[in-house]
Amino acid sequence: MLRADGLSKRFGGLLAVQNVSFTQFAGEILAVIGPNGAGKTTLLNLLSGVYQPTSGRLHLLGQDVTSSPIEHRCHLGLGRAFQIVRPFPEMTVHENVTVGALFGTPGTTLPAARELAYDLLDRTGLAAHADKAAHELTLLQDKRLEVARALATRPQVLLLDEVMAGLRPAEAQEAVALVRSVRDSGVSVLFIEHIMPVVRDLADRVVVMDQGQVIAEGTYREVTSNPQVVSAYLGTEAELHA
Known part of the structure; x- marks a missing residue:
């Protein structure tokens, strides 16, 4: 559904996203997590067409959309909900x-x-x-x-940028159910989230970013057992699994 190959974005002397590659499959709920400043929202802006990459390629539904404007990506099947x-x-x-x-x-x-x-x-x-x-x-x-x-x-692919932000726990669970229903209707979902229980309950697969780079990819259990991920979050493995 969506494939990023070596996406990078530079703002002057800042390399906000560096050589990011991943694939999203049909019917998948894919989470992108990482500490503040990891480059997650910049990545979403590259996927949706707000920014053009400094280097790398992006394919949506088999089409190269690296240089395509926002409206073309939307008409092709990419939707986005903002934080x-x-x-x-x-x-x-x-x-x-x-x-x-x-x-x-x-x-x-x-x-x-x-x-x-x-x-x-x-x-x-x-x-x-x-x-x-x-x-x-x-x-x-x-x-x-x-x-x-x-x-x-x-959309056939829906991007969600921290849609749980500001919600109480019970409200967040309602939002989780809504996202699941979206996937069940045939829409693949890619979402950014800081609330780890939401990521645990919702994601089929997780991509972890830190300092603009992908440092881990896998199931929730796999990535939160990765010492590099634990270090990037400055927490403990037990806290991530809580």
Whole structure:
């Protein structure tokens, strides 16, 4: 679904991402973890097209999209939900998702976009809030809206940037269930997360970054038993498995 080959990104004298390679497979939930400043969000910006890589190649669904703009990647099947949720505040929840549906697939009619938006609001637990202004939502509902807007673009691969941030433990578990339902609908998911129990419960496979590089890859148990990963997190193996 997604393949990065030697992706690097330099900002002046800072090499934020260095020679990162990984493959995401169909139907997989892949986590990218690492300490603050590891280069995780920069990597997501390279995958989604916000940044162009200094070197390396990126393939999406078998196509080379290394130099492709954001909208081309979106139309090809790449969606993204952001950590900081910024809906159109005065528009209704339903209208926000309708905008995503109209943008995601060129030629989509307004009636079709509205119908898809209602379906996604039902799937993400927001149907009862369809006619509310977006600014009236709670943080958990905002996170659900962000996922619904991304799904409205009809992605085959969905990028999630710390969508659990700021949620209480019970809310985070609701969000975990939502992400699982997204995968079960046929969408592969790549997510960044700092909350290790969420990573443990959700990820099929984990890529660990530190100082812009991949330092480990494998199952949650494999990477959190890796001494280099433990050192990068400045914790203990027991804490990571807690």
